[in-house]
Structures are given as structure tokens and as C-alpha cells.
Amino acid sequence: MRLLLIIGIGAGDPDQVTVQAIKALNRADVFFVVDKGTDKQDMVLLRQEICERYAGNRSYRMVSMPEPERDRRSPAYRQAVERWREERAGIWAEVIGAELADGGCGALLVWGDPGLYDSTLAIVEQIAGLPAMDLEFEVIPGISSVQALAARHRISLTQVGSPLYITTGRRLAEDGIPEHCDDVVVMLDASCSFTAVDPGTEIYWGAYLGTRDEILLSGTVRDVGGQIQAARGEARARKGWIMDTYLLRRAKANPA
Numbered sequence: 001m002r003l004l005l006i007i008g009i010g011a012g013d014p015d016q017v018t019v020q021a022i023k024a025l026n027r028a029d030v031f032f033v034v035d036k037g038t039d040k041q042d043m044v045l046l047r048q049e050i051c052e053r054y055a056g057n058r059s060y061r062m063v064s065m066p067e068p069e070r071d072r073r074s075p076a077y078r079q080a081v082e083r084w085r086e087e088r089a090g091i092w093a094e095v096i097g098a099e100l101a102d103g104g105c106g107a108l109l110v111w112g113d114p115g116l117y118d119s120t121l122a123i124v125e126q127i128a129g130l131p132a133m134d135l136e137f138e139v140i141p142g143i144s145s146v147q148a149l150a151a152r153h154r155i156s157l158t159q160v161g162s163p164l165y166i167t168t169g170r171r172l173a174e175d176g177i178p179e180h181c182d183d184v185v186v187m188l189d190a191s192c193s194f195t196a197v198d199p200g201t202e203i204y205w206g207a208y209l210g211t212r213d214e215i216l217l218s219g220t221v222r223d224v225g226g227q228i229q230a231a232r233g234e235a236r237a238r239k240g241w242i243m244d245t246y247l248l249r250r251a252k253a254n255p256a
């Protein structure tokens with residue numbers, strides 16, 4: 001039986017790695033790293049730094065897994081994602097099957113938390129269902145970008161008696177802010193969908209949270225929306241990639 005550890009490593013700061021994650025790092029013989037190309041080499045380097053810092057007193061191997069190209073322009077979004085996951089699962093199954101011996105322990109280091117808008121768990125579940133793999137897996141939670149965002153802006157994500165809604169930029173563009181909710185966390189928003197909400201809405205935005213490239217902006221959409229768009233565009237052009245998250249807080253009605 002092979003064992004694969006899915007380890008959340010935080011939003012970008014190596015100091016966010018938990019004690020539980022450090023213990024897991026020191027169980028792994030092989031670390032599997034998805035190669036997303038030169039533009040996203042920062043993500044690979046962070047994983048290497050974490051391994052060197054927390055598992056550096058023991059021998060281990062790092063194995064690269066190629067990333068298939070994803071069709072981001074297809075109007076059939078869900079179908080395109082499913083095809084991409086199928087391709088990913090095939091590659092991962094082949095590499096893990098070849099590089100992780102029976103009785104061995106491998107690990108995947110997941111940015112943020114594995115349970116929040118990340119495809120790793122769904123793919124690993126698919127692989128573990130293959131009889132030939134003989135694979136079990138464990139999940140170690142991590143500090144998500146949502147938690148890091150709230151901490152860096154020194155705010156609470158929730159208000160008294162009010163729910164918190166977490167969604168994607170795509171869904172925000174299609175559905176807007178739900179009527180029953182004043183607080184919405186938005187992830188995976190390549191189109192700055194916040195520009196379509198009430199301009200009086202407060203926004204707390206952060207990119208590259210926990211890293212030396214971190215950018216934080218806050219205010220009303222009316223006041224800082226343009227600044228966020230400009231900062232996001234410049235940063236993405238400079239680095240070749242961007243990971244950002246934001247909280248929208250509906251403006252309170254003025255008392256009569």
C-alpha cells in the first residue's frame with residue numbers, strides 16, 4: 001500500500017506552515033511537485049524552501065509532474081475543467097505509480113488549504129480509486145488565503161448574526177452578491193468582477209499574501225476599484241502569474 005499526504009502549506013509565508021504539516025513533511029520519502037512552467041517557478045521554489053527548512057535533516061526526493069494545458073477560453077467551462085482534471089489524473093497516476101514504491105510515503109504540497117478551491121483532492125480521489133494504484137491518502141489542513149487576507153487587513157470575515165459567502169469571480173459576475181449576505185469572499189477572479197457591484201461596497205483585497213510581493217488595498221469599490229485593477233494588471237505582467245483574494249462587504253443603509 002502506498003500513502004500520499006496532501007499537505008496545506010499556507011498562503012505563501014513559510015512561517016505559516018503548521019506543526020502538524022511539519023510532522024507530515026518528515027514522514028514523506030518523495031515530494032511530488034507540479035511543474036507549471038517558468039512563469040510560476042516561484043511556487044516551486046517556495047515548496048523547495050519549505051522542504052529544506054522543515055525536512056532538511058533527512059533524505060527525500062523531489063519529483064516533477066508536468067502540467068497539461070488547460071483550455072480557459074472554452075464556453076463550456078465545467079466540461080473544460082473536467083477534461084483538464086482527467087489529463088492531470090492520468091499524468092499523476094503514471095508518475096506516482098512509477099516513483100512511489102509499495103510501502104512508501106509521498107506528499108503533495110498544496111498552496112493554502114487543500115479543501116478550499118483546489119483541485120488536488122478531487123484528482124487524488126480519482127487516482128486512489130484505481131485498483132492498480134493501491135493508494136491511500138491523508139489530508140493535512142493549511143492556512144488559506146482567506147484567513148491570511150483577514151489577518152493582513154486586521155478584520156473579521158464575519159459580522160454579528162450574518163453569514164459569510166465564499167464564491168468565485170465567475171459566479172460573482174453571474175449572480176452578484178446574494179441578497180441574504182453582506183459579506184462575500186471572492187477567489188479565482190481573473191476579470192475583476194467586483195467592478196459590477198454597488199460602488200459603495202467595501203473591498204479588502206490582497207495579492208501574493210504572505211510573500212515579499214504582497215499587495216494590500218482596501219476602501220470602497222468606488223475609491224479603490226481602479227487602483228486594484230491597475231495593481232493587479234501590473235503585477236501579473238511583471239511576474240507572469242497572480243493569486244489574489246478579496247472580501248466584499250455590503251454598505252450599510254443610512255439610518256433614517
